[in-house]
Amino acid sequence: MEREIAVTLSNGIRKSIAKGTKLQDLADEEAVAAQVDGALVDLSRTIENEASISFVSIHSKKGLEILRHSSAHVMAHAVKELFPTAKLTFGPSTDTGFYYDFDYERPFTPKDLEMIEKRMSEIVKEDLPFVRQEVSKEEAIKTFEALGERYKVEHLEELPDRVSIYRQGTFMDLCGGPHLPSTGRIKAFKLLSVSGTYWRGDARNQVLQRIYGTAFPEPQGLEDYLHMLEEARKRDHRKLGRELDLFSISEEAGPGLIIYHPKGAMLRTILEDFERREHLRRGYQIVIGPQLLRLDLWKQSGHFENYRDKMYFTKVEDSEYGIKPMNCLSHMLIYKSQIRSYRDLPLRYFELGTVHRHEKSGELHGLLRVRGFTQDDAHILCRPDQLNDEICGILDFVDDVMRMFGFRYEMELSTRPEKSIGSDEDWERATQALLNALRGKGLSFEINEGEGAFYGPKIDVKLKDALGRSWQCATIQADFAMPERFDLTYVGSDGQRHRPVMLHRVILGAMERFIGVLIEHYAGAFPVWLAPVQAILLTVTERHIPYAEKVWQELMQKGIRVEKDFRNEKLGFKIREAQIQKIPYMLVVGDREEKEGTLSPRRRTGEAMRGMKVEEFINQIRSEYPSL
RNA sequence: GCCCACGUAGCUCAGUCGGUGGAGCACUUCCUUGGUAAGGAAGAGGUCAUCGGUUCAAGUCCGAUCGUGGGCUCCA
Numbered sequence: 001m002e003r004e005i006a007v008t009l010s011n012g013i014r015k016s017i018a019k020g021t022k023l024q025d026l027a028d029e030e031a032v033a034a035q036v037d038g039a040l041v042d043l044s045r046t047i048e049n050e051a052s053i054s055f056v057s058i059h060s061k062k063g064l065e066i067l068r069h070s071s072a073h074v075m076a077h078a079v080k081e082l083f084p085t086a087k088l089t090f091g092p093s094t095d096t097g098f099y100y101d102f103d104y105e106r107p108f109t110p111k112d113l114e115m116i117e118k119r120m121s122e123i124v125k126e127d128l129p130f131v132r133q134e135v136s137k138e139e140a141i142k143t144f145e146a147l148g149e150r151y152k153v154e155h156l157e158e159l160p161d162r163v164s165i166y167r168q169g170t171f172m173d174l175c176g177g178p179h180l181p182s183t184g185r186i187k188a189f190k191l192l193s194v195s196g197t198y199w200r201g202d203a204r205n206q207v208l209q210r211i212y213g214t215a216f217p218e219p220q221g222l223e224d225y226l227h228m229l230e231e232a233r234k235r236d237h238r239k240l241g242r243e244l245d246l247f248s249i250s251e252e253a254g255p256g257l258i259i260y261h262p263k264g265a266m267l268r269t270i271l272e273d274f275e276r277r278e279h280l281r282r283g284y285q286i287v288i289g290p291q292l293l294r295l296d297l298w299k300q301s302g303h304f305e306n307y308r309d310k311m312y313f314t315k316v317e318d319s320e321y322g323i324k325p326m327n328c329l330s331h332m333l334i335y336k337s338q339i340r341s342y343r344d345l346p347l348r349y350f351e352l353g354t355v356h357r358h359e360k361s362g363e364l365h366g367l368l369r370v371r372g373f374t375q376d377d378a379h380i381l382c383r384p385d386q387l388n389d390e391i392c393g394i395l396d397f398v399d400d401v402m403r404m405f406g407f408r409y410e411m412e413l414s415t416r417p418e419k420s421i422g423s424d425e426d427w428e429r430a431t432q433a434l435l436n437a438l439r440g441k442g443l444s445f446e447i448n449e450g451e452g453a454f455y456g457p458k459i460d461v462k463l464k465d466a467l468g469r470s471w472q473c474a475t476i477q478a479d480f481a482m483p484e485r486f487d488l489t490y491v492g493s494d495g496q497r498h499r500p501v502m503l504h505r506v507i508l509g510a511m512e513r514f515i516g517v518l519i520e521h522y523a524g525a526f527p528v529w530l531a532p533v534q535a536i537l538l539t540v541t542e543r544h545i546p547y548a549e550k551v552w553q554e555l556m557q558k559g560i561r562v563e564k565d566f567r568n569e570k571l572g573f574k575i576r577e578a579q580i581q582k583i584p585y586m587l588v589v590g591d592r593e594e595k596e597g598t599l600s601p602r603r604r605t606g607e608a609m610r611g612m613k614v615e616e617f618i619n620q621i622r623s624e625y626p627s628l
Numbered sequence: 629g630c631c632c633a634c635g636u637a638g639c640u641c642a643g644u645c646g647g648u649g650g651a652g653c654a655c656u657u658c659c660u661u662g663g664u665a666a667g668g669a670a671g672a673g674g675u676c677a678u679c680g681g682u683u684c685a686a687g688u689c690c691g692a693u694c695g696u697g698g699g700c701u702c703c704a
Contacts, residue, residue, distance in 0.1 A: 099699095107632055195699030196631025202701090207631055210699070242639075251677080310703095355704090360629045361695090375704065422680060460704095472704065510704040541661045568661075577667035579688050590663055602664055 007047060007151055009381060010054030020046045023053070024181065031055035032063045032185065033178040042178040058185070059219045066087035068093035070130060070180040071120075071189050071215040072100045076081075078119035079211070082112075088173060089151040089208055096225070097214025100196055103151065106211050113191045113211065120189065127184030128168040128217060132177055137161050151199065162376040171384045188222035189215035194453070232467055237519035244524050244581060246515075246532070256364045256371030258512055266532035266561065267518075269510055272352055275376050275508070278628065282397060284350040284378055289330025291354065297329055300485060301421035302421045306454040310357045327353035328504060331379040332486045340490040346382035346390055352511070353377045367516030368471070374511045380503040381488065384429075387501050391437035391459075391476060394505050398461055398474045401507055404626050405518070407463040410470065411443060414451035415459050421455055422481030430455040430478035433501075448579060456504070465521040473509035473517065478502075525582040525604065528624045535621070537564045537599070538574045538584050540590030547594040551587070554614050560621060562587075579604060585621070 003019045009026075017026070023034045024043040033056040034041055040056070041394075047053070056063045072091035079086050079102060091100030093229065102108075108116075135143070137156060140163050144152040152174045156163065166175045168183055180186070191213040199205035216222040233239075241247050248265035253259060260268060276286060292314065298304040301326065312323040331349045340347070354374045363369055382390050402409050413434055416427045434457055438445050445459070452458050461474035479502040482488075489497040508514040518526070528534055535555070539548045545566050555562040563583075565574045571588065578586045588600040598611035601620070612620070 063642050193698060194632075198630075205629095208700095209631090212699085249696095255695070298699065314699065357703085360702070362631095362700080365697095369703070377704095475704070506704065508704090513704055538664085540663055543661075570660095570662050570667065571664060572662085573666055574664090579665055586664075588664065592663085600664085606664085608664060 005047065007050065008052040011469055012561075013521070017047065019048060022046050023055075026053070027055050030057040030059060030063075032058045032066050032180050033354075037500035040178055042130070043181050043495040044129070044132065044305065064217070065093045065171070066180060067180060067186065067217060068098040068215050069545045069576040070183070071186050071213060072122050073130070073166065073168065073171070073175070073179065074114060074120050074183055074186060074189075074460060075211060076100050076102075076173060077123055077168060078116045080171060082115055082119060086209075087151055088149050090155075093175075093614060097192070099210050099211060099212045101199075101208040101210045103199070103206055106116045107196065108194045108209050108211060108325065113194065116211070117191050120191075123169065124183050124186050124189075126181050127168065128176075129182045130179035131167045132179070133165045133167065134162055135165060137163055140165060143172075144174065149400075173593075181370065188219040189213060190222060190226070210388050212430075217360045221578040228467055232469070232520070235467070235520045235523045236366075237368070237516040240519050240524040241367070244519075246519070247296055249366075254371075255361065256359060256369075258367060258370055258372065263532035264515070264552060267515060267526070267530060269509060270530055271508070272517070275352065276350075278397075278401070279348075279376075282348075282393070284348040287331060287334055287349045287351050289324070289327060289333075289351060289353065291356075291408055292316070292321040292323055293329050295322050298322040301329055301482060302455065302485060303329075303333075306419055306421065312356055312358060323356050324353070325355050325357045326504075327351050327355060327375065327377040328379055328502075332482065332488060332502075335381050336486065340381075340500070342383055342490050342492045342498070345490060346380050346386050348378055348380045350376075350378040365514045367519075370510075370512050372538070373513070375506050376508045376511065377504070377506050380505070381483070381500045382503070383490070383492075383498070384501055387433045387478070387503075388437055388440065390503055391433060391478070392441060394476050394503070394507075395437060395441055395443070398476075400506055400628055402461075402463055404628055405521070407465065407521070409461050409474075411438065411445040411581055412448050412451075412460045413445050414448040414453075414460060416457060417450045417452050417454065420452070422484070426480035426484075427457065430480050430501075433478050434459050434476070453477050453479075453504075458504075463517070465517055466523070467520070469520075471513065471517045473514055474507050475505065475509065477504040478576055479504060526584075527626075528584045529626060531582075531584050533563050533581070533583050534561045535587050535601070535617075536581075537562060537566075537587045537589060538571060538578065540588065541569055542566075542568055544589050544594055546618070548589040551589060551599055551614060555618070558614075558618050560618060575602065585617075587617070 004016045006016050008014050008419055011105045022509050023045050028044055031043060034043060035054045035056060036051050058067055072093065076088055076091055081508055083104060085105065089101040089103060091098065123382040137159060141153055141156050144156065156174065159462055164177055165172055165175060166177055166179055191211060193212045195210050197208050197210045199208055214225060216225065244263060245261050246267065247261055248259050249257065250259055259294060303385045307325060311325050314321050314323065332563050334349060335347065352374055354372065359369060359371055380390050415431055456477045456479035458475050458477040460472050462470040462472050464470050483500050490500050537548050537552050539545055548564065548566060552562060552564050575586055582604060584604055586602040588602060593599050593611055596611055599617060600611050601609045601617060
């Protein structure tokens with residue numbers, strides 16, 4: 001007999017409905033799934049008991065995940081039909097789309113992708129319902145064994161006794177769900193690429209073929225995403241780095257090693273000058289350590305034990321040395337060079353420290369992942385009671401700098417990894433210190449279990465560039481272990497020796513990576529204060545060269561980074577070239593300017609300005625410098 | 629490091645069935661002296677990544693090595 005039950009909807013309204021009502025019948029058009037008493041379920045579920053219900057919109061983060069996960073199922077469906085011997089493994093959604101890994105005898109080709117995509121469209125058009133079925137584990141194992149899906153069977157062995165299977169048409173997959181009501185809800189999707197991967201991500205396992213795709217609730221979303229990819233390709237720092245003549249990576253010199261050309265070196269110098277100034281303003285002291293330190297020291301620090309794979313070693317007159325992968329050692333030696341009083345602390349040592357790490361060849365990527373890089377590194381040695389203030393100071397520093405470059409950012413707290421040094425108690429204290437600072441400042445963050453450095457937990461700052469992609473740059477690491485290992489002490493007000501705490505931190509991170517991110521963020525059109533070339537002088541004809549030469553000298557003497565293009569070419573041609581070089585100001589010099597003693601600036605935005613005196617132009621440029 | 633793809637002039641890219649390698653841009657010279665995104669002409673430029681193999685003959689087919697790209701894994 002039918003019975004009424006009371007449910008609470010997400011808008012707080014209580015409603016009386018018939019027992020056994022399908023969620024589908026309560027949902028609006030945008031809903032793709034529901035949360036019933038917090039549990040995510042399909043819309044095909046019925047309601048049997050009093051519950052609080054909210055619907056998951058296809059436009060929400062969760063809804064988008066469901067759409068994409070269902071798209072992965074549709075892709076697997078198409079693949080199984082076209083390539084019946086392919087074996088299913090996993091197919092989750094990702095931040096930007098979805099993928100599915102298959103075990104197949106050969107890699108999929110772009111042509112295969114086209115075919116799969118076409119078949120997917122048909123499956124979508126057929127509007128097949130996703131049907132959920134709960135079965136016992138034994139039954140599921142039998143089913144998938146019969147289909148020869150050995151990866152599914154392997155996975156099943158780790159699952160609880162009741163599992164769910166989803167079907168659409170003839171396709172079935174082991175899956176927790178939930179899924180869209182039907183395949184027809186997939187309005188826009190595209191397959192993007194294929195690549196190799198391994199069963200369970202382990203290189204010792206079977207090689208799998210991964211197909212990547214993406215899906216959106218509306219065609220416009222897909223179009224925007226593809227447009228973003230195209231934009232990202234145009235902004236690729238490797239492409240712009242060559243076009244703007246900033247840097248190169250030479251096969252002869254070695255992979256992962258950056259060669260800065262004059263403009264790239266200028267850009268880096270500007271950033272480094274900025275960094276020195278800002279650190280001095282904040283009570284840091286600049287220090288410089290050597291590239292090579294004796295192996296014994298790396299053994300003492302634990303680097304040899306925990307970081308050896310990434311280090312380079314060399315021998316000098318029978319002594320073993322390690323090339324530094326981090327800057328902390330010499331900073332600790334500086335600390336140890338005298339007896340420290342509690343009154344001396346905190347000590348903040350800053351170094352633009354160049355380090356070398358052996359990154360695996362497949363991990364290298366332009367400026368973003370290299371083998372030799374320079375960190376804006378600092379080590380702060382302080383008393384335990386100063387720790388919170390110091391961490392907060394760094395968080396403020398990060399915020400100031402990121403704001404200035406126009407980056408938004410997110411934070412993550414990483415905790416103790418398996419391979420690590422130090423006592424449990426110290427790890428607890430260090431982690432707590434970072435947590436307290438984050439909470440004290442009311443900052444939001446996520447937690448990454450087991451992702452910390454080997455000597456301490458860390459706060460990582462992931463900045464988001466103009467295209468919404470995130471990059472790890474700044475990091476703050478609390479370390480009780482190194483001071484212990486090196487027996488760092490200070491004399492307290494009680495006359496006793498005490499152990500200081502060490503903070504490792506970087507703000508921009510690595511200059512190489514940060515410059516790579518900057519190039520993409522600004523699409524190569526750097527703001528005036530950062531632009532390696534701020535202005536270029538363009539003569540209208542050859543007879544203006546003597547005057548232009550005088551102006552050039554003056555601008556250069558006044559510290560403007562100015563180039564000249566006095567070639568025998570038409571003005572339009574020179575403007576075009578300067579434009580492509582993304583130089584902020586083009587300074588036109590012809591009869592008029594010569595007579596008036598001026599120059600006529602044109603911004604790279606296309607805006608032409610009236611004749612200006614040199615002084616006036618310099619003030620114009622200076623007015624565009626940011627203040628911090 | 630692993631999987632797959634790729635490597636032709638400084639750059640972007642053609643090069644068919646194995647039969648003595650091309651274009652555009654850039655560069656050099658000449659003509660042109662032109663006011664806000666490409667004036668014209670001529671010239672020069674290559675160990676087809678490297679090494680080896682198959683073949684009468686290899687940019688082209690095969691193998692190895694190096695490098696690059698997309699992923700995996702890892703990270704500043």
